Amino acid sequence: MPHIEIEGLRIEVNEEGFLVHPDEWTEETARLLAKAEENLDELTAEHWAVVNFIRGYYLEKNLAPMVRKMCQATGFPLMKIYDLFPSGPAKGACKVAGLPKPDGCV
Amino acid sequence: MKRRKAGPSGVVEAPLDVRTQALAKEEERPSVKDGRLRTYEPGDNAARFLDLLGRRVSRSLAVSLTACVHCGLCAESCHYFLARPDDPTMTPVWKADQIRKIFKRHVDWTGRIAPWWVKAGTVRNDEDLNRLKNIVFGTCSACRRCTYNCPMGVDTGLLVRFTRGLLTELGIVPEGVFNVSRDQWETGNQMAVTEQDYLETLEWMRDEVRTELGTNAVDIPVDKKGCDVLYTINPREIKFDPRSIAHAAKIFHVAGESWTLPKWGWDQTNFGLFSGDDKLGAYVARNVYEAAERLRVKRIVISECGHGYRSTRWEGYTWAGYDQKLPTESVVVTLKRYLETGRIAVEPSRNAVAVTFHDSCNIARSGDLVEEPRDVLRRVCADFREMFPNRRENFCCTGGGGLLSMAEYRPLRLEVAKIKADQLRATGAMLVCTMCHNCIDGLADVIKHYRLPMRVVQVMELVSNALVVPAESVK
Numbered sequence: 001m002p003h004i005e006i007e008g009l010r011i012e013v014n015e016e017g018f019l020v021h022p023d024e025w026t027e028e029t030a031r032l033l034a035k036a037e038e039n040l041d042e043l044t045a046e047h048w049a050v051v052n053f054i055r056g057y058y059l060e061k062n063l064a065p066m067v068r069k070m071c072q073a074t075g076f077p078l079m080k081i082y083d084l085f086p087s088g089p090a091k092g093a094c095k096v097a098g099l100p101k102p103d104g105c106v
Numbered sequence: 107m108k109r110r111k112a113g114p115s116g117v118v119e120a121p122l123d124v125r126t127q128a129l130a131k132e133e134e135r136p137s138v139k140d141g142r143l144r145t146y147e148p149g150d151n152a153a154r155f156l157d158l159l160g161r162r163v164s165r166s167l168a169v170s171l172t173a174c175v176h177c178g179l180c181a182e183s184c185h186y187f188l189a190r191p192d193d194p195t196m197t198p199v200w201k202a203d204q205i206r207k208i209f210k211r212h213v214d215w216t217g218r219i220a221p222w223w224v225k226a227g228t229v230r231n232d233e234d235l236n237r238l239k240n241i242v243f244g245t246c247s248a249c250r251r252c253t254y255n256c257p258m259g260v261d262t263g264l265l266v267r268f269t270r271g272l273l274t275e276l277g278i279v280p281e282g283v284f285n286v287s288r289d290q291w292e293t294g295n296q297m298a299v300t301e302q303d304y305l306e307t308l309e310w311m312r313d314e315v316r317t318e319l320g321t322n323a324v325d326i327p328v329d330k331k332g333c334d335v336l337y338t339i340n341p342r343e344i345k346f347d348p349r350s351i352a353h354a355a356k357i358f359h360v361a362g363e364s365w366t367l368p369k370w371g372w373d374q375t376n377f378g379l380f381s382g383d384d385k386l387g388a389y390v391a392r393n394v395y396e397a398a399e400r401l402r403v404k405r406i407v408i409s410e411c412g413h414g415y416r417s418t419r420w421e422g423y424t425w426a427g428y429d430q431k432l433p434t435e436s437v438v439v440t441l442k443r444y445l446e447t448g449r450i451a452v453e454p455s456r457n458a459v460a461v462t463f464h465d466s467c468n469i470a471r472s473g474d475l476v477e478e479p480r481d482v483l484r485r486v487c488a489d490f491r492e493m494f495p496n497r498r499e500n501f502c503c504t505g506g507g508g509l510l511s512m513a514e515y516r517p518l519r520l521e522v523a524k525i526k527a528d529q530l531r532a533t534g535a536m537l538v539c540t541m542c543h544n545c546i547d548g549l550a551d552v553i554k555h556y557r558l559p560m561r562v563v564q565v566m567e568l569v570s571n572a573l574v575v576p577a578e579s580v581k
Contacts, residue, residue, distance in 0.1 A: 002517075015516035066299070066345045068307045078314070078349065087550070090346045101513060103285040104297045105342050105375060105411075105544050 004036045016091075018101040025055070025098030034096045038085055047084055047096075049074045054097035064094050064102045117244045118195070120514045122146065122236045123281045130288060137291035142385070143284070146277030152229045156212050158272050163213055170265050171209045173258045174199060180252035180262065185501050186245060189522035196245065196522075198252035198262045204241050205269045232278070239278050242269045244515035248380070248507030249467040254498055263472075266507075271382025279381060282511035286377045287386055294393055295373035297341035307344045308367065311352045315359070318352075321580040324359045326351070329401065330366035335440070336403040337367050338374035338394055338418065340411045340543045350409065353570035354437065360579045361449040365407075371397030374408045375543075376417035379468075380508030384425045391422025398432055406434040410564050412466035412506070412542030416473050436469070438479050438541050438565050445485050452572040457487040461568065462535035464493065464549060465500040466542035479541055479565055486572040493533045501526050503540070505548025520555045527556035541565050 004011045011029055012020040017037045019025060030051055034040040043051070053073040057065040067089040071078055085092030090106040127145040130138045137143040163171070180198040181187045187196040194200055207227035210217030217226030229235055250263035273279060274287075289298040305328065312326040327333070335358075343350050358365050371393035378387025398406050408415050419434045444450040463483055469475045476497050483490045495501070504523040509515060530538060530552065538549055538560055549562045 015513045018513075064345075066303055066307065067348065068303065068310055071310075087554070088346060091547070091550075102297070102346075103282060103289065103511060104345075105340060105510060106346060106547055 004032060006032050006036060014101065016101050018095055019098045022058075022098050022100050029098060030096050033098070037095055038087060038092055043096075046074075046076070046080075050076070050081065050084060050093050051097045054094055054099065058097065058099050064090065064099050117515055117518045118237055118240045120240050120244060122232075122239070122278060123514075124277070126281050126285055126288075127277060130284075135288060135292065137288050142291050142389075143288055144275050144277045148232065151232050151235055151276050151278065154276060155229055155235060155272055156208070158275060159208060160213055162268070162272065163209065166261070167264065167268055169259070170202075170261045171206050172214065174202065174206065174260045175258055177257065180256055180260075183251045183255040185249075185251075185504065185525040186518075186522045189524045195241075198246070201241055201246055202260070202262045202265045204238055205265055235273065235276065235278050238269065239273050239280070240515075242266045242273070243280050243283070243508075243512060244518065246507060247467075247502045247504060247509050247519075249502035250471050251467070251499070251501065254471050267379070267382045269382070270380070271384065274381045274383045280512040280514060282513065283377065283381050283508055286508075286511055287381055287383065290373070290377050290390055291386060294370060294390075295341040296375050296377055297345045299341050299344050301369065304344055304372070305369075307348050308351065311348050311355060315352050315355045319356065319359070319575060319580050323579075323581065324355060326355050327366040329369040332402050333364045333366045334404045335363055335365040335407045336394075336398045336401060336405070337365050337407050337409065337437070338372050338397075338414075339367070339409040340375050340414055341373050342543050343409065350564060350566055353566040354409065356570055356575075357441070357444070357450060357566070357573060360573060360575055361444045366401060366403070368394075368397035368401060371395075374414040374418045375411060376414060376422065377508065378425065379413050379417045379421060380511075387417060387422065387425035388427070391418055392426040392428060394418055394422070395426065395428050404432065406432055407437050407440050408434065409437050410541040410543065410566060412468035412473075412544055413508075415475070415542075416468035420473065436473075436475055436478070436541065438475070438482055441565065441569055442478050442482050445482060450569075451574040451576070452486045452569065453574050454486055454488045454572055456572045457568050458489070459537055460489040460491060460533075460535040461487045461537045461539050461563075462491050462493045462530075462533040463496070464503060464530075464538050464540040464545055465497055466540060466545050467500075467502050467506050469541060470500060471498045479539075482565055482569065483539060486568050491533055491535060493529055493535075493538075495529075501529055503542075503545040503548030504552060505544055510544060510547050520551065523552045523555065526552050527558060530558055530560065531556075536560055537563050537568075539563050539565060539568060 124146050184198050190196045210224045211226035211228050216224045246266050248263050253261045253263045286296050290296045308326045315324045376390045423430045546562050
C-alpha cells in the first residue's frame with residue numbers, strides 16, 4: 001500500500017495521495033497531507049477555514065463541495081483558493097480535508 | 107514519501123473493484139435498475155463476452171483485427187514502450203493481440219483451421235476478462251499515436267475502445283469509469299452537478315466579470331433562444347474551476363457575441379468515448395444536439411476539452427444517429443475568427459513568458475484541429491515555442507483515455523510519463539498551454555511528479571490576459 005511517512009507517523013493513501021480511509025482523518029493528518037502533497041509548511045487560519053468547511057460538508061453529504069460553496073462559506077474570492085492550495089480545490093483542498101478522490105476529469 | 111512502483115505485471119493483476127457497483131445496486135440507482143448501466147455478475151461472463159464479440163465486429167474493426175503484419179513500428183510510437191523498452195507487453199501490438207487472438211479463435215476462419223499458426227487464443231473465465239480489462243484500460247491511454255504511425259492503417263485505439271465497450275457491458279470496468287458513467291447517465295453531466303448549483307455558479311462568474319470590467323452589461327445567458335452560439339462546457343469548470351467560464355464570458359462580451367448556455371445538455375464531455383459504451387455516448391451527445399435545436403442556435407461551440415471535442419464534434423453524431431445540421435466547433439476556432447476579423451484586439455506583451463503548446467490527442471490526432479490553436483497563440487503570446495515532437499505526433503499527457511479517473515493505474519502512468527516530462531523540459535518554457543481539461547490535470551501530475559518548473563494554462567486564459575478591453579465594452 002502506498003503511504004506517507006512523516007515525523008514518525010504513517011498514513012495510508014491511494015495512488016493519487018488521497019486518504020484510503022477518509023474517516024481516519026484528524027487535524028494532524030491534514031497537516032501532514034498539506035506538507036507531503038501541497039508542500040505547505042503550516043496551515044494558517046485561512047487554510048483551516050477552507051478545510052473545515054469541506055470536511056463538514058463531506059461528513060454531512062458524503063460529497064465534495066463545489067468551489068462555489070467553498071467561497072460562499074469562507075467569503076474568499078475564487079483566486080484565493082488557488083493561492084492557498086496550489087493544486088486547486090479538488091486535488092489540493094479536498095485532499096488535505098481527507099476526502100476520497102472526486103470522480104471525473106480531475 | 108514512498109510510492110508503489112508498478113512491476114511488469116503489477117497493473118495487469120489489479121483486482122476488479124465492484125464496491126460502488128454493489129452500492130449502486132443496493133441503493134437501486136436508476137441507471138442500474140433500468141439496465142442502462144451494467145453491473146458485474148459472477149458467472150459465465152467469458153461466454154457472454156465471446157457472444158458479444160461475434161456480434162459486434164464491424165468491417166472497420168475486422169480490418170484492424172486482420173491487417174496487422176507485426177512489423178513492430180507501433181512500439182516506437184508508444185510512450186509506454188519508450189519508457190519501458192524491455193517490456194514487450196507495453197507495445198501496442200501486444201495489447202491489440204490480446205483481443206486479436208480471441209477474434210482469430212472465435213470469429214476469423216484462419217483460427218478455426220490453424221489456431222497454432224495464427225496464434226489464436228481465448229478467454230476462459232472472469233480472471234482472464236479482468237486481466238484483459240487491466241490491459242485495455244490500464245496500459246493504454248487510447249492516444250492513437252500508434253494508429254497514426256501504422257503503415258497498415260491498423261487502428262489500435264479503435265480495438266482498445268471496442269474491447270473496453272465489451273467489458274463495460276459485463277460490468278468489468280475500473281471503479282472510476284463506473285462512477286462517472288453512472289453520474290452521466292443519471293444527471294446528464296459527469297460530476298453530478300445539480301441544476302441549482304450550475305445556475306448559481308454561472309451567476310457567480312457573471313458577477314465576477316462584472317466587477318472586473320466595471321460594467322453590468324456583462325451577462326452569462328442561460329436558455330436564451332435564437333442566439334448565434336450555444337456554448338457547452340466541461341462539468342469540471344462548474345464544480346472545481348470556473349475561471350474558464352469567466353474568461354469565456356469576458357471574451358464573448360468584448361466580441362459582442364450573441365451566446366447562451368443551455369439549462370440542460372450543457373455537458374460536452376462524454377465518458378462513452380472512454381468506456382466504449384456507444385449508448386452512453388449517444389445519450390450525452392444527443393442532449394447537446396437537442397439543446398441546440400430547442401434553442402434554435404446557429405452554431406455549437408465546445409469549450410476547451412479534448413475528448414469532449416472529439417465526442418461532440420465527430421463521434422457523437424454517429425453514436426446518436428443524429429443528422430448534423432449545425433456547425434460544431436471548438437471555442438479555439440471561434441477565438442481565431444475573432445482575432446482574424448478584428449472582433450477582439452490583443453496585446454501579446456501581456457503574455458511575456460515563454461509558452462509552449464501541448465496538442466491534445468483527441469483534438470490533433472483524432473480531431474484534426476492542429477494549426478488553429480497555434481494561430482491564436484502566435485497572436486496572443488510574445489514568446490511561443492513548439493515542443494518536439496508536436497502536432498499529430500505529440501505524445502499524450504499520459505492522462506488520456508479516462509486514465510485520470512482510474513487511480514489504480516496511476517503508478518504505471520507516472521512512470522511512463524518520463525517521455526512527456528523530458529519533452530516538456532526540453533522546451534524551456536514556463537507555461538505549457540493546452541486546450542483540454544483532461545490534459546491540464548494529466549500535465550499537472552507530470553509536472554508535479556517530475557518537479558518541472560512550469561505551469562499549465564489554457565488558450566482561453568492567455569487570450570483573456572492579452573485582451574484589450576475597449577471603452578465602449580464597459581459602458
